[in-house]
Amino acid sequence: MNLPNKVKIVEVGPRDGLQNEKEAVSAAVKIELVDRLARAGFRNVEAASFVSPKWVPQMATSAEVLAGIARLPGTIYSALTPNMQGFEAALASRADEVVIFGSASEAFSQRNINCSIAESIARFEPVARAAKDHGLRLRGSVSCSFGCPYQGEVPLSAVADVVGRMRDLGCDEIDIADTIGVSTPRKTQAVMETAARAFDLARIAGHFHDTYGQALANIYASMEVGVAIFHSSVSGLGGCPYAKGATGNVATEDVLYMLHGLGIETGVDLDQVVDAGDFISRQLGRKGASRAGNALLAKRTA
Numbered sequence: 001m002n003l004p005n006k007v008k009i010v011e012v013g014p015r016d017g018l019q020n021e022k023e024a025v026s027a028a029v030k031i032e033l034v035d036r037l038a039r040a041g042f043r044n045v046e047a048a049s050f051v052s053p054k055w056v057p058q059m060a061t062s063a064e065v066l067a068g069i070a071r072l073p074g075t076i077y078s079a080l081t082p083n084m085q086g087f088e089a090a091l092a093s094r095a096d097e098v099v100i101f102g103s104a105s106e107a108f109s110q111r112n113i114n115c116s117i118a119e120s121i122a123r124f125e126p127v128a129r130a131a132k133d134h135g136l137r138l139r140g141s142v143s144c145s146f147g148c149p150y151q152g153e154v155p156l157s158a159v160a161d162v163v164g165r166m167r168d169l170g171c172d173e174i175d176i177a178d179t180i181g182v183s184t185p186r187k188t189q190a191v192m193e194t195a196a197r198a199f200d201l202a203r204i205a206g207h208f209h210d211t212y213g214q215a216l217a218n219i220y221a222s223m224e225v226g227v228a229i230f231h232s233s234v235s236g237l238g239g240c241p242y243a244k245g246a247t248g249n250v251a252t253e254d255v256l257y258m259l260h261g262l263g264i265e266t267g268v269d270l271d272q273v274v275d276a277g278d279f280i281s282r283q284l285g286r287k288g289a290s291r292a293g294n295a296l297l298a299k300r301t302a
């Protein structure tokens with residue numbers, strides 16, 4: 001199959017990236033990061049997460065962040081909502097899209113959201129209905145679709161099952177997530193093809209963490225089977241607090257460098273993303289994790 005001409009990148013750094021930072025990042029810094037990313041051209045920025053602050057303290061400022069950003073028309077600001085309590089907070093904060101997040105692995109579901117897969121779907125039902133009632137976009141995320149840190153192998157049938165349940169809840173988009181970055185390209189294609197038998201391929205997104213350095217290869221492999229939406233995190237920030245050893249999402253700068261090199265349109269200005277990556281890396285007091293970002297920064301000062 002030909003590669004897509006256009007790809008949508010969902011920038012998840014302000015949520016998936018920052019949620020894993022031990023030191024509190026101020027709401028002001030998060031707001032500036034979200035605004036810089038939106039100005040760089042992303043039409044979808046995952047900016048907040050309305051989860052228990054006892055579980056993920058870094059996300060406790062989510063309402064403040066959504067209240068402080070300079071919203072650009074046409075840009076979708078997303079928030080994670082594991083239950084109705086999260087949904088109500090997201091609604092009050094004027095999130096444009098809510099994300100219900102489940103798992104293809106029972107063990108991970110328990111560790112991450114403290115319930116079984118079946119219980120999680122039951123919790124998502126009222127959230128999904130409320131999202132529709134209020135005209136919000138609804139996204140479903142399926143963690144551990146390629147492997148689980150607790151249970152190891154995850155069967156294709158489990159991915160198909162959860163994707164089907166997310167579809168039946170009315171999700172507008174479904175993310176197939178490699179939470180711990182273990183997949184390799186052929187496996188990625190098999191999982192994506194399985195997901196595409198249960199849900200519209202044009203609305204399937206690849207969410208790859210880069211723990212084993214396979215994320216770009218997995219994105220390329222996904223595009224070969226028709227996936228054209230990907231998540232990435234500026235400067236490669238992140239990880240999951242409930243997936244030990246998992247590193248950040250694939251770095252946005254690296255993805256953009258590859259896609260633009262392939263002649264694929266993203267609508268995003270790589271230079272401005274490099275600036276945003278430099279901004280947040282300085283705030284965190286460390287070098288950014290994007291290879292392309294670091295190379296482009298070095299070139300500027302050469």
Ligand code: HMG
Pocket residue numbers: 016019049050051052053055056080082083084085086087101112113114141142143144177178179180207209239240241242
């Ligand atoms: P629980 O303890 O089973 O929930 O947690 P509960 O309903 O029994 O409530 C217990 C306490 O939490 C109560 O407070 C509630 O008010 C509070 P207390 O009475 O003890 O003071 N609470 C909340 N507070 C704020 N917002 C809420 C909320 N819900 C309950 N929405 C729960 C269940 C899901 C809440 C909990 O397990 C949780 O917050 N987990 C967080 C998990 C998380 O954020 N993980 C990281 C994001 S997922 C991810 O990164 C993967 C992804 O990137 C894809 C991939 O890579 O795989 C998306």
Ligand code: MG
Pocket residue numbers: 016177179207209239240
């Ligand atoms: Mg993730």
